[in-house]
Amino acid sequence: MAVSTVGKKARWWDGDASQRYWMEVVHVENYGQELVAPEESRHDRMHDVRVGDIVLHWVSKKNPKRLKPGVYGASVVAGELQPNAATWDGKPANRIPLTKYKALREPYLLPELRANHQEDILGVLGRLTEDVGRRPKQNVYFPFNRHPTVGLKPNEGYLFKMPRQVIDAVPQLLPDSDWGGFDIPLVAPPVGGRNGVKQRYAGFCADPLLKKAIEMQAVRQAIAHYEAVGYRVEDVGAYRPYDLLAKCGDEERHVEVKGSQGYVQKVILTRNEVTHANDYGPTDLVVVADIQWERHLDGAIDTEDGVISVYPDWRPSPENLKPLSYEYFLD
Template sequence: MAIYTWWASDPHQRFWMEITDRDDLGADLFAPTADGSGRPYWGYELITYVQPGDVIVHWHKTLAGEPGIVGWSQATGFYEETDISWQAHGTVGRRAGSLEPRPAWRMPLLNFTPLARPVLISEVRAWEPELRKVLAQLEVQYPDGRLYFPFGFSDRRELRAQQTYFVKMPREVLEILALEDLGDVTGPKPGATSTERKSAKRGGSGYIADSAVRSAIEWRAVNLAIEAYEALDYEVEYTGSTKPYDLVVTKRDEIRRVEVKGSSGAAKTVELTYGEVDNSRDWQPTDLVVVDGIQWWRELDGSVQADGGEIRWWKNWTAEASRLQEIRFRYKLPPSGWSGK
């Protein structure tokens, strides 16, 4: 799909809008690389045109009691190629969609800031004449393609947010919505253009990029766990590189093993290896420490950094069988197979 980058020549047009009902608002932009029929779709692909430092306003469908803009975040680093379990919303999407993992794009976000006063749909509708005027002016100024405007107009129903995931937010619309102060947010650092980033991605390794992100998140979680135990006067030894647990913490005669897990969102589950499960059952006391909400970003040199996070703690933890769910299997191949020759 050819995206019409009407904003490319104007550095002031660095705003976007996510339309969602997700719980982890401001964690990232996350969408499949194609629609349910496997075709490119602009409401997803626009993610790949976001530049580091761009501002994303978040339109949430329920958080403020009615749909509206409830906060904003900033893009950081470059988008990642990964997988997502995704099902489109709406009657048709639920019927045709699938929860099978699909290729996806993920753009990390930082600095989620809730609006003290959300901009609700009832207010936006009151500004419909001004919004229609802005759209008409932009269509004259940029006549060669789609504008990906954040709102849809109809003579048969009231104004509403576009029925998609991600749209372009013209700065002129922010001014109408009394959000012009977002224009003062520090701009992006100089870096690769969208075209350069997309070209580089074609030859890159998504697995290596994801591995670097996972490592940054895991080390951030481990470091926070170490700080937390040291604050409780434990001596701490890192064992994660050689043992099926991350830390051994000691205070006088007390010796505890600690399993640490990190997440960029609000973790409802964690992945455990057989060794981690067996350790929790064979050795007590063992603790489980989960660090949620870790923020990560990719520097211009490609390195991944992580910060933030909130600790949750399960003391004297055992991996109960009733809470475990098998999600992977190791299959032993038969002794011979067709080589294709």
């Protein structure tokens, strides 16, 4: 494990893109919209939070509603740290915006964690501290410790690094989701699905850089496919309601392209994409699945060819469309 250290502080997650989880300890009534903490050394983890990271919200026993302590939901990091954009006890504080808050169906409470996963969680802590080393003693920012009498107990503090290994061991800590930021899109463990690959939608990813890299890989493969059979292809996705314009003689085809890291059972379509595909013919749908990728330490992302499927003369049938949101006009 490559570990960067400053004094007694170990950033054991440096260079590992799968370590994208945090746990906020909530003492206030409202949460899920932002992280807020002053510019102090005990809150320096705020500078390690990245766009697309997932923040679990642990409601402490000190909360004003007297809720039982446990994880109540999770949010996606929506933007970079904003210096002095909020207040903390009346003083200037740094702010990180959050989005897509989703509550657990039922809060996962401390007694359940102790009963079902105490040794799993403390086992992760033991292996982590062993890997990092404690010469001198280093803080690994783990959310929990072992209390000598009651067992598993959350640490005192505000923001902790939640290891991916804990999420793997206790998936109940994340909200149920077919798509979006909560289904561990960066490193998905083999679970039910075709060939053991997790089923997920194409067209959405919480990490904007990864999303762009996957989209570009899919477009490159689609262009190569049409050029190989004699079409001249233009990328028009920036200003048209479809991605590629393919021409061969007098024939002109419009192509909608979707890409995904895993097996694709469903794709996300915008209203304009559906309307255009139904109104214009011929329109093709190209789906590129199982795109492999690697993120380097400098943030650059390399991708490899995925599995391409072409649906010629495509029309989005109404029975296969499922609305994910509605527009509501106020009276």
